[in-house]
Amino acid sequence: MGGSAVGALRARIYDFDLEETEWLSAMAQAFHGLMPGARQVSLSKLRLHSGGVRLENVGPASAPIRAFLATAAAALPQAQIEHIVRNAPTVGSFSEWVEPLGVSNFWRTFSLGGLSMGDFEGLRAVDGGDTFLSLSAWYPDERRMSARRRDLLQTLAAHMAVTSRVRRVLEDEVAAVPEGEAILDVAGRTLHATADTESLATRERLREHVRRREIAATRRGDADDSLWEPLIAGRWTLVDRFDTDGRRFYVAVRNDPEFTPLVSLTEREGQVARLSAQGATNKEIGYALGITPSTAATALERAVQKLRVESRQDLPFLLEPSARTLRPELAVTSSAVETPAHLTEAEAEVARLAALGHGNEAIASARGSAARTVANQLRSVYRKLAVASRHELLVRLLRGGSDLGAEGRSESE
Template sequence: MNFVSSAIGSDHAMAHFQNTPPVLLDDVEVERLRVGSLGPVDFVESVYRIDGEPADWLSRVVASTTPFSPAAGVVGLLQHAHGDVVETVQLVATGDGTSLSYVRTLQERYFRPELESHFRSPLARAGSLVGQFTVAGFPAEAARTASKAAGFADALGLHANLGDGWFVTLLVPATRVIAEPRSLRSRWSRLSHHLGAGLRLRRRLLASETHPDMVFTPQGAIVHVSAAWAGSAAPRRVSDASQAVAVARGPMRYDAPDDALSIWRGLIDGRWSLADRVEPDGQRFIVAYPNEPDLVRPALITAREAVVARHAADGAALKEIAYALGVSIATVQGALGRAMRKLRVTTRAELARVVHATRLTSPGDDIVQVPLVGSEAAFAGLAPGLREVAELAAAGHSVAAIAQLRGTSESTVTHQLSTVYTRLGVSSKAELAARVGGAPARDA
């Protein structure tokens, strides 16, 4: 929720924020919001709209975000960081303007650099303002005081960071503290990942940095495939994914919105985003654009490993990362394991320290070296299969989870763990974790 950024770093940034004229959506759009019929699929459709002027993207996304109160509305901020200076490039708001006062109150009175960093750093973050204050180690009362000063009790924030200085935030003020049941946290997280993918696609198209790899009819027939993918199995996989998305965009969006959202994942195969293209004669096509995250990274880390490691360092669970990239949990687990081995770390805590120290943004830099006291040394005498089971168990995975990740039965994993314990002279996962220098880190 990076609405705090313009207040941090320089007077110029704050002056720019204050002088940026807000765009208030017209009465027709606000009335559409008032009906409250918009759901998560409507939101996702809006982030992948690629037509219109550059400023239209954020306006449409804000219009597709249902407010808790039509009067309070929604605020959207598109921002860009230049070193310590954060510039608000675009500000869009619905409602009667009180939400704008809320944002400025937060900026001017309550935020400090360390709290700002908590909101700005992750690739995706979603949740209530009060809850995020608490997660960041600040008293929840500070968030309540900030909200009360503007006439609210809390706010929902959806935030996406592209990793290249660009980020977008949606703020939805509320008159009551927002509860965060697991189902809603999952929905908000998924919407934040789509928000980032949509902004990344929009910016790349404006800069002519991406071109269609594949084009399909709404029924899934392949119309065009770029030379890079001709003759491969990828077009059929992407076509199948486009048909699954078509189902999600149908009646399911109203009958089972969260099921529909689970089908429409953040990317396809970690690489492509789908967007509609309507020709002048009215024909509609589905276009697959390359849109994978491209974090600058040390030379030995692949693009997939870098983005998985960054998400993991941000605290994302394997399931969330798999959704964001549109790949399997096993694929995420494999990429994370390789990244951790290359970075010479063995726990999520060590990974976060190394990733946030290097920020995976310095190409060619030497890999930060952590002494080899982790899983590679602790389990060096085990066969590869047993070593993987030991690493997963030390990371806190259950027998069932390990079986799922490795594609084996639970009885096989139980037998393998017994062998590991015997050979290493330990009797529990806690002792395994101690061997690699940290407590088990569980994935939600």
């Protein structure tokens, strides 16, 4: 894969001006150039639900992926499909993913345009919830990825997961400029900062990343990952926008992945544990969260100890949805939280649902409102309760949760 093609593809990943379907189509075309020999490349947005995997949105040529999902659903038990989607390595071939399950090579009978399919290379970009982006490159023969190719695709998957979350924010925004925790000009000067970004160290870190992005913009062919860190300090993504005079600036949007809380873990430990359960290595976790591999390893070690499992290999089983019935003490239930009286009725309900692990979209759907409205209500809740994250909110609302206070603070910085 040439550096120029990879650099251009990474820039395309951050193209927020395209509508989602157009973006999926453009991304599939860009990936096709990096996958010689592939008969077809498709990029889809899928969602896991109680009945299986559902297509939310697709790029070009959706018929093959729809047909393949139907074939897989008929050949594999639902639990195995969920295992592949949730816990298989982020990048690999389908034959590599299903080999450990001991299932038959049912996909050999699947044809694409009248031609039998030998295998496909896949990439999953999991955005932290039940939605994910799935890239499939269809080949006539069995595939085994080289370590170099796997590393490259894993970094691209991290960027795609980050931009998928940002797209949800932008879709909910009424204004052209998303509400962020800092606004900077192209020279890295801070134009606006909230309490979370007003420290000199934080502003300097954001300024440095603006500088890197500006370098990358002038060297589109550069594939240097240091110029394109997906998540800054495990917390922010830079989104470039234009003001009414055509001047470009950057918005630092809070964009760390949201996972269903586990009461015994800090926010960072929960993120690292979930990503490890999805097959990510410490290096991949560090890259995805904007932290060092050693920080990821330390957080994972604490998570393993607190969850009372022998090793990280036990996490996929423990963190499957069925684990809530196997280890109920890890789950947060509705009866376990209390909302303070000084919140409005709407804020109290939003706070309760957020503490139970529901994302803004799910809360909006349950309440018949907009995700943007939910985001505003949560900001009000955070201000009134003096918390800065969903995990801190959870600890604040737990009955008898005072003993968790020492661990309730976010470790994102």
